[in-house]
Amino acid sequence: MDKRSYNYIGKNIIRCDAADKVQGRFLYLSDEPFPNALVGVILMSPHANATVRSIDVSEAIGIEGVEILTYLDIPSVKYNSGEWFPGQEDFPDETILTGHARHVGDRIALVMAETEEKARKARDLVRVEYEIMPAVTVLETAADMAGTLHEDGEKSFEGSLCYGDIDQAFSAAAYIESDTIATPKVHHAAMETHSVLAIPRPGNVIEVRTPCQITFGVQHSIAQVLKIPLSKIRVIKANMGGTFGGKQEVVFEVLCAWAANKLKRPVFINTTREETILSTRTRAAVKGKVETAVDAEGLILGRRFELTVDAGAYLTGTKKLMIAMGKKASRLYRIPALSYTGSVVRTSTTPAGACRGYGSPQIHTITEIHTDLMCRRLGFDPVGFRLKNLLKEFEEDLSGGANIGKARVIECLKRGAESFGWEENITPKVSRGRFFTGIGFACCTHGNGYYKTKYHDFSNMSLKILEDGSAILRASIHELGSGATTALAQIVGEVTGIDVSKITVTETDTQFTSYDSGCQASRVIYVCGECARLVSEAAVKMLTQEASKLLDKPVRFSQGSLVCEGKRLEIGGTVREIMKKRRVSIEANFEHRPEMNPASFGVHFAEVTVDKLTGLVKINRYLAVHDIGQAINESFVRGQIYGGIQMGIGMALCEELPYDSNGMPKARNFDKYHLINAPDMPDSEIILIEDGEPGGPFGAKSIGEISTVPVSAAIVNAVNRALGSSLTDLPLTPAKIVEAVADLKK
């Protein structure tokens, strides 16, 4: 089909929930109190590593209507919050409440009352005596101190990935260059804080409503701890006020379901910003060394990584994340030999977990800063060096991962460099002796699902065409705010010819929607979107066949219409006749199992001005170029990119969750945790390269996660070029910049 003739694909259809949202009528979990629910707040540890010596709830429980459950009441089952399917064997080290607090914010007890205010007052009356132990806050010594934090005897969790002859590569190298780089622990900062509601229902069913990303994963975690069948747990995705991975792992869901089940009453757990910062998940901090062997012409011969990843207090999905980082290392440049070793350690800090990009921002920040510094030291042109080594279309991933697909990263770099005026602006400028302006860029890649990884990836949907010609796509989608439901409606509309305004796309409800691997791994457009396209085709096929039988004449479907003997048939009327006369409803089901997992690519460019005196960085210009196959809704794509840039700038310059040596968090709210606001944001340019990716719906592939991946490195590279510095410890706070400037003078 010719692109220009699309009705909906690539069009800026207005998202289906926009009107409700601008009117303040789109309600989140905490906006709708549930009748007769107990509101729960968590008694959190004020210490980083401490065991509870005694807990006295007598005064609090004396208040009428107050219920308290403590670590003494819980099932002893340990679980891993990053495990989303039975048998994934993620190391379990977490319980729903604990008598050994392993970070400030760890869950000791759940205090409930009919109002949140009352629950908070009661919580203040619970007396806990702690035995305080040394905090584990330093990555380098965390493995040796593991025993004070966990009794399971695991010092660290190792992983490695190797291919090619790495020793040969390094011994043949003309140059060997290495850098040590650190990326920060970051708060997701979804504007909606964490909350969850659990309701005991007849038939021993527990209903859990949660703004989450993997309902079937939540169901699994609850089943595992409560030891009840999956069929008795109904997880409904609630309206989502942002997640960015922060609501991907289970956090309070299991605790809430357990409490509701135990008390046989609905329980709603709510958190403040401070509680969300201290007690949920973060982006994992990573620190380590990357080393590259290069030949005299600037071809990469091999690369070594030795990285330490900070899981925080519990392992969570951080081992998965560490492995994922390694797997991403071979999907951007052609690296003939690779050795990746990762070590995950636990520290007495807020647990890490999934965060937009799932390791990609960390690994590509590390390699892209390193690549720039290496090019500077060796005198290579950073654009030319990358062009020589970037993967070309349909190259194999040498680590054995899925084929790279229709890679357009070289086009991204070339077009970006030209449009940004790379050549013309390469020399840093100085004004008034203190303002240094420089440019930088970074390349990156990210995936499109789980195909050819350890994890299963498929989606099952049905499309029902109703008797008035409207349609319902029954899909296990999690709308996170990115517009996925509207984008899927556009796909259905394109295939069926049904007006988008008459299409409803459901979100996931484990009792009524079919299996889907969840909103993770950047799989929604590529996998779920393709499933929506295929199920739409199946429904159209069924409709034409049934119409042919009804009329006893050949019926075709062409350009969005049913046609019989040259005449257009109205869809609604035809469906009605089929239902009445043939007693058949038009509902098709399809299970899509992708056989490809191509890479998406992006190259971002930044121009910054650094004030040497204050250490402040201003971003003057920004350009994002993305290889996205095909935009389903261009405005949504742009929205993802702008948002990704906001997060990435934060990680580069100001966002971090620091702790003192006692494990006390220094940032507990947005006064000390700085997010990029409107005046700090540049007006970014965006270039989309749309060459159609095989296997994606109308050629579309992922954008939401990858849009944040190259940002931090592009900015750090610009700062380093402006100053001539070699800053590698993120974020580049004013203090670090001022210090670097002072060092450069020496």
Add this chain to the structure above:
Amino acid sequence: MNEGSNGNKELTMIVGVIFLKIELKVNGKLRRAEVEASERLIDLLRQKLGLVSVKEGCGAGECGACTVLMDGEAVCSCVVPAFQTDGHDILTVDGLEENGELDVIQQSFIDCDAVQCGFCTPGMIMSAKALLIKNPSPSREEIRTALAGNICRCTGYTQIINAVETAAERIGECRR
């Protein structure tokens, strides 16, 4: 503040907690409420008056999700004591529609795709409203400054700034 309005206000005391009776205008309607001295405006609006469009993102005056207009000025309702609104005029996003028609800012937010998860949206729209009341044709920089206290994690602000710009243009067209 209207001077000394609480001076002659009725105070009630129930088990040691002082309640103040206040009278304020919310979205054009006169409302009466009994509030505790420590009660925040956001709690009055959300819990007592059911205006859950007012969101809490930080509770510390740092994110702007709870922004409402008080006598036309944007304030963070999470840091304003409820009793201070006695005799004042509060506007939330619920009060923007006129005769069933969306405010031009709301419509521009829809048209410019300035909404993703929507959690920051009511507060963002109220900050934009306060700006456009005072300055109906702001520059992009002025828009940025007016939205400086409103954090959005989803949109990167660009489409929001576009929306406010579009709203200003539309207001300008109407006036012409």
